[in-house]
Amino acid sequence: MxxxxxxxxxxxxxxxxxxxxxxxxxxxxxxxxxxxxxxxxxxxxxxxxxxxxxPGFIDMHVHGGGGASVVEGEPEQVRRSVAYHRAHGTTGLLLSLVTAPLARMEAAVRRIAILVEQKEPAVLGCHLEGPFLSRRRCGAQDPRFMLPPDPEALGRLFEMGRGCIRMVTVAPEAPGALDLVRRTVAEGAVAAVGHTDASSDQVTAAIEAGARVGTHLFNGMRPFSHRDPGPVGALLSDERVVCELINDGVHVAPEVVQIVFNAAPGRVALITDAIAAAGMPDGDYELGSLAVRVSEGRPALKEGGSLAGSTLTMDRAVRRTVQDARQSLPTAVAAASKVPAQVLGLAKWLxxxxxxxxxxxxxxxxxxxxxxxxxxxxxxxxxxxxxxxxxxxx
Structure with missing residues (x-):
């Protein structure tokens, strides 16, 4: 040895x-x-x-990088993306799938299950960011393929995944959504709240049902207000919840990043939400079925202009957290390693x-x-x- x-x-x-x-x-x-x-x-x-x-960084929300997309679960695309992010300090990641026709999502989950079973380096499993989301807060997800809460559809995805699905994002306001949260937890995965127009009370109900992550806090959810705290208020104020943050200087202002770290010590997970364009020149790309244009490193949908993931890497996210959000290096590193490992149930070895x-x-x-x-x-x-x-x- x-x-x-x-x-x-x-x-x-x-x-x-x-x-x-x-x-x-x-x-x-x-x-x-x-x-x-x-x-x-x-x-x-x-x-x-x-x-x-x-410790090596753990990115629990990534769609691609280095010119490769992971949303179809294609092995060569996954390996190319993993290699890109590994070169920026990420030694473990979840392959995040965007909303797509259910058959395509099932096929992607099957491919990822094989990679996990073959112990593909750095691939910890997959994250279903859809299809059970709010059309009102779809962001860069295709609303045509979003589904109302459907236990049969979720069950098929878990069946195809053979244990590789580690997180599922759900909008909790739709009838039946809390049952999906409970089913996700029963399957041993993490239930997350995101792409949602829910009230604070509706998010709290999801947390009581077992949700433990807020998917990219602030982004893809009803805005925070001092009289209507919405998802942000419910997620930040509950000590059981880990809040994802895309700290690229575009999705969330540095002052707000600082507020979040101060309000939720030990409960912030830095993520990239990176797409295939990460590490690549400006130009035209795709995120699932949607066309994306990257200008000055900022990806946005060609139609509507919604932010479409990021070109961030975890080493830059950590550096920004120290230099711009004024957090200690141990705090920033924990948000990129210990916190995601804990919430994903991987802290025994990562x-x-x-x-x-x-x-x-x-x-x-x-x-x-x-x-x-x-x-x-x-x-x-x-x-x-x-x-x-x-x-x-x-």
Whole structure:
């Protein structure tokens, strides 16, 4: 079994940054983590030069990247997208499917189930972002294919998924939606609230039924008002709920990102909501059945102009959270690793740098740019290397 020692690192933990630490990787697992300088030992090692060593990022909401879309579950497209996001620090992700004809969604889920069963690197499962959503808040989802709550349709999707479906987003206001929430939880998946025009009371009812995630908070939902808090108020105020945030400077203003982190400590999950255009030039793309135009890195539907996902990467989301939203580095990293691992039920082996966990790591240097990624124990260099910086690391 191969081994590798990483030393002279500043280890990022949820409790703070350890000023000097080392760890040893054996195969695909971490088998030692200690504060202090590297012990005398034989074997390969890397001096990280004081760089920050963080857990690999977990993106629980991604539609594509690097010119590839994952919404059909096509293996080569998935692998291309995964490779792109891995190069930006993401070592685990959910393939998020958009609303489409039910037969197409079933076919995509079948393909993803095979990838999961074959242990495709970084693929944690899939997220059904549709078809049980609100047409009034469809965003960049095709309203033609949205369905009212249909337990039979959901049951077929779970049957095709053979355990690969980890999250389902539902608009809770439609009659029968709470039954879908309960069915999702009974299947061992996470029920999420999103693309919804629901009232605060209707969202609270979904939370009582078992919903535990707010899908891209603020986006695709009734706006927050001090007299009509709607989904945002219900999701933010309930300590059982994790709130997704697309921190790209477009979907949510930096001041609002700061408010959310302060209002929901330990309950924010950074996501990218990235589409195939991530990492690609401006131009024309597709999200499911809808035409998208990307201008200055901002994707929007050609018809109607609604934001259509993002071109964000998780390393940029973490960096923006520290530099623009004024959160500590441990807080930002936890929102990109520990929090999603916990809500998805994967914290036993992902989400933090601890003995016995999978050796998924991100090495961050000056201005928190990514220097390298370790995925299942395999080291991969990244561009933009530099000296580490003390950015709100307390």
């Amino acid at each position: 191969s081994s590798l020692v990483l030393h002279n690192a500043r280890l990022v933990t949820p409790a703070g940054v350890i000023g000097q630490a080392w760890l040893r990787i054996s195969g695909s697992q971490i088998d030692a983590v200690e504060a202090g300088s590297r012990p005398v030992a034989d074997g390969p090692s890397r001096d990280l030069g004081g760089a920050f060593l963080a 989400g933090s740098v601890e003995v016995g966990k999978q050796a998924d790591l991100a090495v961050l240097g000056a201005d928190l740019e990514l220097q390298a990624v370790v995925a299942r124990g395999v080291w991969q260099e990244a561009a933009g290397r530099g000296r580490p910086a003390d950015l709100l690391a307390e």
